[in-house]
Structure formats: structure tokens, C-alpha cells
Amino acid sequence: MTELSGTISVVIVVYVILMLAIGYVTSRRTKSPSQFFLADRSLKAWVTAVSSTASSESAWAVLGTVGMAYEGGLSAVWFLPGCLMGYAINWLFLAERLRKHSHETGAITIPDYLEAHFKDRTHWLRIISVVIIFSCMMAYVGSQFTGIGKTFDAIFGVPHYWSIPVGGAIIILYTMMGGFLAVAWTDFIQGLIMVFGLVLLSLTALVSLGGFGGMIEQVNQAHPETLAWMGGKTTAAFLGSLVGLMGIGLGYPGQPHVLNRYMAAKDSRTIQQGIWIAMGWGLLIYSSAILLGLCGNALFPQLADKEHLFPKAAVSLLPTVVSAVVLTGVLAAIMSTVSAQIIVAASAVAHDIYSKMVRRDLSHRRFLWVSRLSVLLLGVGAMAIALAKTQVIFWFVLFAWSGLGASFGPVILFTLYSRKVTREGAIAGMLTGFVVTVVWKVTGLSDSVIYELVPAFLLASLAVWGVSQWTGEREGMPAPVIEDAE
Template structure:
């Protein structure tokens, strides 16, 4: 049974998050402030909020659980994610910040429409539909993680645990919008970093060091090498590519891209990039070590229970006061992603459907109300999916992550680096990439190759092919592209 000290520590943290939401509720007066915070984020807040919202509950639950079952071969996920993170910050962040300000756009969907001057609005509406579909799945993964956390902490029914987690997360997102989400993510990112460094270090010491842990892994036929499985069979190139392909997803993740859009100045990006990369490399390494350390500590976890190894480790290694702080770090990881996903999904419904199609003359007050109501609707749908027995955090995340990477990744890259791309190219690539990903997954081919790879490649090749036969000829769009590049030099 959870101890009183842990409950008190945990409770204080939840009250703090709600207070942040209320604080920004009083200071958010228009839809731009609710969706993008008036483009006023500093470098540190941008970096930590972006990485906290990126890593989510799977960093402290999904990835350690995968390493617990599969060993070091699962670490290729972490390597791919680090490479993808670095490329995203270095090549995408500045161009996207400059271009979205120049086009006066608040969402990825509206950026696509204005960037390519789509006269049909199909690009905007289509991308908004994809955002809603995959973010609902993604949000449900976070609620699964929250359910497992509350279930373990309070010894309550899983369904009640999921609903409890949803109520807390929705509350401050509903109130404070983008700034509440970013500032809570900033604090949550710091807490996650503290936990993911402290727990594996003490766990390694408690188990006698890395050599003892590796010996236990070998005895259980669990991989101790990046290049061989537990039986000693070399890992295939396809397996490595498939696992590292998680990194491709970064170019298409709306909840990360909006952080680039919301930073106060391009000049803040070098500092933000450095902070983000240091945070992510240490955090990913820590998560892998947690999975390794758990192997000699806990036997026979499977069927989703392996994703609780971080929770079990905290309970075993720390006193109740410190345990409460570290359990709050897990909730931080969960919340920091769900809040961002709910906000981006709400923005898509508000800006790209309600304002664009239903009420073009809607007032700022009306749009903010609709945005908040959309947060509630999306969270209810995600919660119903999370209540389905048997869903794992990593399984849900991998599908949603792959969906965004396959649908949006190449479109974002071509929008920022290609003068030739037209709205027809972008729309064609988006549709083909999404359909290939869904087909690949439904056909059961994901066991051979992660579905993001064929989806991303199909999208990329489709855009290139259409560009060859129907390149961009609109002089204004070409001039705007050159103007964006000039803005980067200032």
C-alpha cells in the first residue's frame, strides 16, 4: 500500500500543476495566446518543453519495458531518436519559425495551406484530420501510462485510474492553453531529468554494477549487445533500420514543431538546441539502463507489466518522500505529452475546421471557448480507447508516431527546403504516405519493418515524382521561399 508521505508529495505536485493552469488562464485573452502563446517562449522553456512533450510516458515506462524484455538490441530505438532529435533542431527549427511567422500561421495545417497557396483547402483539412486521428491514439497511450501509474500507486481499478489521470491532465490544459502547457512541461522536463539520472545510477549500484547486471542478462538469454540478440544471433540490417527509423518521425510531430513556432526569436534557437540535445542523450541513456537494471531485480514481468519496472524500482530503492517526487516524474512524462497533444488537436479543430469552415467571423472569445471544449471532447475519446484491455504504451505510441512521420515528415522537409514543391505534390505525398503506413500495419508487416519506413519513403518519392512533372511556378510562392531564407541571415 502506498505510504502517506508519498501521497502528500505527489498531491502537492498535482496542486502545483493546476495552479500553473489557473495562472495562465487569467493571462490568456485571445486564440493566438491560447494556441501558440504569442510566440513568446524563451530558449530554456522551448528546449525542455519540446523534449518533455516528445519523450512522454514511454521514456520512463515504454522504453525501459522494451529493454527489460528484449535487451540492448532495443537501444537502437534510443539511438534513432537522438539522431532524429538532433536533425530536427538543427535543420527544421529555424526555417519553420521564420516561415510560420512570415505566413502568420498558428497550426501546421494552416502553414501547409498558406505555404503552398492551396486554393482547395484540402491540404489544410486533410492534415487536420490526420492530426486528430493519430493524436487521439497518441493521447490514449499517455492515459494508459497514467492508468498504470495510478493503479500501482493507489491500488485502484485500472479504469478508475485512467479516468483520474485524464481529469488532472485535462484540467490545466483546458484552463491555460499553450503557455500553461509549455511552462508545466518545463518543470516536468527538469523533474524527468532528475529521475532518469538518479534511479538508474542507484539501481546499478544496488545490483552490484554493470558487469553483474550483464551476467544476469546473459543467464536469461537477454541481449547484452547492440548487434546480437539473446541467443547470440547477429541482428539483421533490416532490424536495425526498422528500430532506428523512430528518428524519422521527428520531422512530422506537430506537438514538437509547435515549440519551434512559438519561440520568441530565431536567435534563441542555438541555446535551445544545445539544452535539448544534452537533455535527450542523457535521458535516453538513463531509460535504457533502467530497463537493464530491472532484469535482475524483477522476474517474470510481461503482458504490459514490464512497463511498470520504473515504478517498482522507485518503491524498492527510495524512502516514501523521495519516492513521491520520483513517481511525480513519471506523471510528468505522461502529462507533458498528453497536454501538448490535446492542445494541438484542439487547435486543429478550432482553427482548421470551426473557424475555416463553420464560423469564419467567430470572435476571439468564441474561438477560445470552442478550443477548450475540443480539449474535453478529444480527451473523452482518447480515454475510451485507453480503457481497452491489453493496450501497451509503446504499442500505441509506435503507431501514432509512425503515422505522423509518414504523413507529415516529408511534407515539412519539402516545404522548408524545396522551391519546386506545389500543394498538389504535398497533398499527394501526404495521402500516399498515410495509406501505405495504414496498409503496412494492418497487413501485419510491421513485425518485419516498422511501418514508418515504407510510409515515409512512399511520401517522399511521391512528392519528388509530382515535382518533376508539375513544379512550382507561382512567382509569389517562389519569392516567399527566398524571403524566408533571407530572414535566417538576420
């Protein structure tokens, strides 16, 4: 393990140097608000597709899904169509229309887009959006920093009070330097590392068991219950669980750190090509994670912590250097999400509040200074949250994905497909989505009835439609982008 730790140290140093180099190079191209928060709408297909998918998954794809398949067996397969459905909704029904509409209105952020679409001079749409984004993103980032601490502790035995500041400082530094362009390119590289590690490790595990036949035979001997497609549940319980798993896909259209990748796409061709890249990435990531989890039942039948399967398999099955690269994938998964969420939280402070509501006359140079300061302060704040282990903050993490998905997903889709949505309808939808998510989660209905995102998304959609019908179409409201992509 000492040899492995040393090798991982070298790999991580090389990896960090690469991330900082990207930050430095991209900083030379970042001179304006649009460049800092949207890369001047210049992303091409591969970077748009891989960075958007990688930033949406975090360490859950590498550790959580593998652990879920280890515990649930074949029933974890039903998780795959839910995630791919989310990718499909975003890329087929949202990406191109949002790209076009945000470009036409000059919107840099999601609050920007909503305010411009509804011509909201009261700023209530912007304020409500910022509050939801900021609260969810800060909780998310704090939890991801905790993940960095646990990763370094597990591999090197480094206490979290050292590893969190070091890991956080690296992410903050390259995000401050290059802004969104640095985040997009580092996420692209991190996404490739993630898919490489999962595909290689799952296939290596399968081969070590003698292929699919050998795997099924050995899993049946160790944990036969994991080969049940319904996970040993009754039909009614399984159907409820299936709806919840499919409902995970409803969260994707409402994630600001994913949506801004589509807004930054260069042109229609980028979106058309990106569809296939993103769907392929998702299929590889999740099918490999589920396969590794199933193989783990035969390879490590008595594993105490299911989320330790990925690192344990890497150490046991791969050569030292390859294992070090694969384990770096865990860190890459966390960093890709953290940097994406920090840039969104910073845009909420620097652009949506300070630049749009406090100081409208900011020069580009002053704006970049404020933006970089926002990244620094928010990053340090998130590290403080992680170090303090504040339970109130981490309580938000339980429903941050659902809260964002239910608050913004229905509103964004309605604005892109309906001319009859009003400002009041959008506000009602956002508030309904967020409140229902919180209430459903804290009352335990997520565990006893169904995953909170499903009812929250449906009720938010109903609120958008119902209140819009009641308040009536607003004169002068811009028509949605409903023409076909060029």
C-alpha cells in the same frame, strides 16, 4: 506499501496543485488565438527544448525503453542513436526555418503553415491535414488516458473507471485555462521530473550492483544473452532491426505537438540554445533508461512484466519520499504528452476548421470560448474512448506515430528546403505517407520486413518530389526559408 501509497498521495496532490496553479496564472495572459494555441510566440530556450522533447516521449521513455532494455539487453543501445537522430533532424534542420516561416506567414498550426505556404484557397491541404491529425491524436490521447488508469491501479489499486476521469479532468482543466502556455510550462516541469527520476534511479541501481564491473558480472550470471550487442540475431536480421530502430528518428519531423514548440519559440537565439538542451535531455533520458534496464536483469531476474521494472526499482532502491517523487514521473510523462496532444487536436477543430472555414468573423473572446469548449469536448471524448476500451480506436495507436511522421515529415522538410514543391505534391506526400503506414502495419510487413515508418517516409518523400515535378512549380508560391539563422 501503505506508507509509500500515502506518501505518493501527498506528492501527487502537491504536483496537481502546481499544475493547476500554472493553468490559472497562464490563463491571465491568454487573450487571443495566437496566445491560446502558440503562447504568442514567446517561449524561451529551456521551456522550448524540454517541453518539446518531453511531449514527444510520453510514458514510453520511462516504462517502455526501460522494459525494452530489460528484455533486449545491450542490443537496446541501438535505440539511442535513432532517437537522437530525430532530435538532431528537428533542431538542426527544421526548428529555426519553421519558426521563421510560420512567423512570416502568421501560421498558428501546421495546417495553417501548409495552406499559407502553398496559397491553397481550396482548403484541401487544411482538410487532409486535420483529418490525419485528429484521427491520430484522439487515438493517442485515449491510449494515454488508459495509461493513467493503469498507473493509479498499480500504485493505489484504484479502478480505471475512477482514475481516468480524475486524471483526465486535471489535464483538461489546466489546458482549458492556460492553453498552449500552460501546456508548455507544465511539460517543462514534467520533463525535469522525468529526467531526474531516470538519472537518479539508474545511478542508484548501478551503485547497488558495485558499479559497471559488478553489474556486468551479475547480469552475466542471471541473463548472459542480454550482454550480446546484436541481441543474439544473425547479421542480416540485426541489420534489418538496426535500420528499423534508426528509422524511429524519421518520425520526429512530423509530430504536430512537437513542431508547434518551434513555431512558438521567441527568436533565433532560443533555437540555438535549445539545440544543446534538447540533445542533452535526450541523451540523459535514454542512456539512463537503457542503463536501468540492464541493471534490472541482475536486480530482478524473474520479473513477470518488463514494464514494471521502473516502479519496482523505485520502491526497492529509494527512500520513501524520493521514491514517491520518482514514481510521480510516470504520471508526469503521460500528462506531458496528453496535454500537448489535446491542444493540437483542439486547434484542428477550433482554429483550422471552425475559425478558418466556418466562422471567419469570430471575436477573440468568442474564439477563446470555442477553443476551451473544444479542449473540454475532445478531452471528454478521449476519456470515453479509454473507458470503453474501443479496439477500433486503439488500432490506430499502433501506427499513430508513424502515420504522423510519414504524413507530415517529408512535406514540412520539402517546403523548407525546396522552391519546386507544389500543392499537389504536398497532398500526394501526406496521403502516401499515411496510407503506406496503415497498409504496411496491417499486412504484418512491420514484423516480417522492416518498421513501417521507414518505407512510408521514403515513399512519401518520393511522392512529394515526383508529383511536384509532374505538376510543375506554382506561380506565386512563396520561397522557402533557406537563409542561415541569424
